[in-house]
Amino acid sequence: MPHALHIGPHAIAPRVLLAPMAGVTDKPFRVLCKRLGAGLCASEMTTSDPRFWNTSKSRHRMDHVGEPAPVSVQIAGTVPSIMADAARHNVDHGAQIIDINMGCPAKKVCNAWAGSALMRDEMLVAQILAAVVQAVDVPVTLKIRTGWDHDQRNGLAIARIAQDCGITALAVHGRTRDQQYTGVAEYDTIAAIKAQLAIPVIANGDIDSPQKAAWVLARTGCDAVMVGRAAQGRPWIFREIAAYLADGTVLAPPSLAEVRDILLGHLEQLHGFYGEPAGVRIARKHLGWYAKDRPENTAFRAVVNRAETAHAQLQLTRDYFDALIADAPRLPAVA
Incomplete structure (x- = not known):
């Protein structure tokens, strides 16, 4: 099994990628996941419509200053010429890989015939990809x-x-659009696709542990795995998967102190990237994800959601974890 995924001139290692997720995979989260072991982190879906390129949301999504290479930017749209312009625009603003979204199942995206809705029109797919x-x-x-x-x-x-249009790598989420995120990922379908292609194929869907990642690679024959929802609040999953794929090592869960430091660093980056009050608001969902598997989830969220300023959010989070660490012998390890 290959130890690196090659996308054009870029060697992507380790073979575990962060899935692009709207509202989640902003630059602070991508940089964090990359630092914690992700081989490649694609941006949130960016619109191909130039009318929206100068909005605050689009400017943040197109900000790649200081981001580790290679920078992958996902674009979405339905008009071949506009998608081509969007690709050029993003390359001019730092993109080193362009990713095209035909996997998003969101209704507002599919109602515009973008995302996975494009799969209904194979001729249009070919025109967009070629353009x-x-x-x-x-x-x-x-x-x-x-x-x-x-x-x-x-x-x-x-x-x-x-493949015929010159796409250099393909990621497949193992569900149909109408399944959204329900049911079980269809790894046999992904395997059938991989078996017919010469380009790298990346398996996506329900990969939530190192053991599952290794099993999916073996089951599908794919070149890499892509992790989405399982990385929310658990960005260290990338180093866990990377270590297991390398030599079967099972890493110990992060300590409470490390989780605290990762979380505080993430909050500081969110505050710096978005400013106040947006950074504080956006940070709340990440705080919820970090807490979701912990026994004191409800209490933690009740504390940190009180914060209205960046300083208060950091202080409450630090104090909460410091109190947990003081009581650590009586608490279970972080999941």
């Missing part, structure tokens, strides 16, 4: 689902189109 590949000199990757619905599992057909 973007021809527009830029950087590698272009694609993220898809296994199909639109139970009766339209055309992931393999889309995958072949992608």
Whole structure:
């Protein structure tokens, strides 16, 4: 099994990637996940519509200053020429890999015929992919689902189109669009797609542990795995998966002190990136994710959600963890 994933000139190691997630994989989170072992971290989905490029949201999504290379930016849209322009625009602003979204199941995206809705129109898929590949000199990757619905599992057909159009790597989420995130990921479908392609294929869906990552790689024959929801509040999952894939090492869970320091560092980056009050507001969901698997989840959230300023949010979080550390012998380890 290869020890690196190659996307154009970029060697991606370790073979575990952060999935692009709107509202989650902003620059502070990408940089954190990269530091904790992710081989590649794609940006949140950015619009291809130039009318929205100068909004606060888009400016933050297109900010890659200081981000570890290679910088991967995901774009979404439905018009080939506009998608090509968006790819050029993002390359001009630091993108070293362009990723095309045909996997997002969100209704507001699919109602605009973007995201996974594009899988219903294979001719349009080919036109978009060809236009973007021809527009830029950087590698272009694609993220898809296994199909639109139970009766339209055309992931393999889309995958072949992608390869023919010059896509350099393909990520497959093992569900149809109508499944959203329910049910169980279809690893056999991903395996069938991988078996028919020469380009690298990345398996995505329900990968939530080092053991599951290794099992999915073996089951599908894929070149890498992609982790999404399981990284929310648990960014150290990347180093855990990387160590297990390298030599079977099972890393100990992070200590309370390390979780505290990771969390405080993440909060400081969010505050610095978004300013107040947006940084404080955005940080709350991350605080909730960090706490979700802990027995004192409700109490922790009640404390930190009181914070209205960056200083108060940091202080309450620090005080809460320091109190836990003082009582640590009587508490279970972090999950």
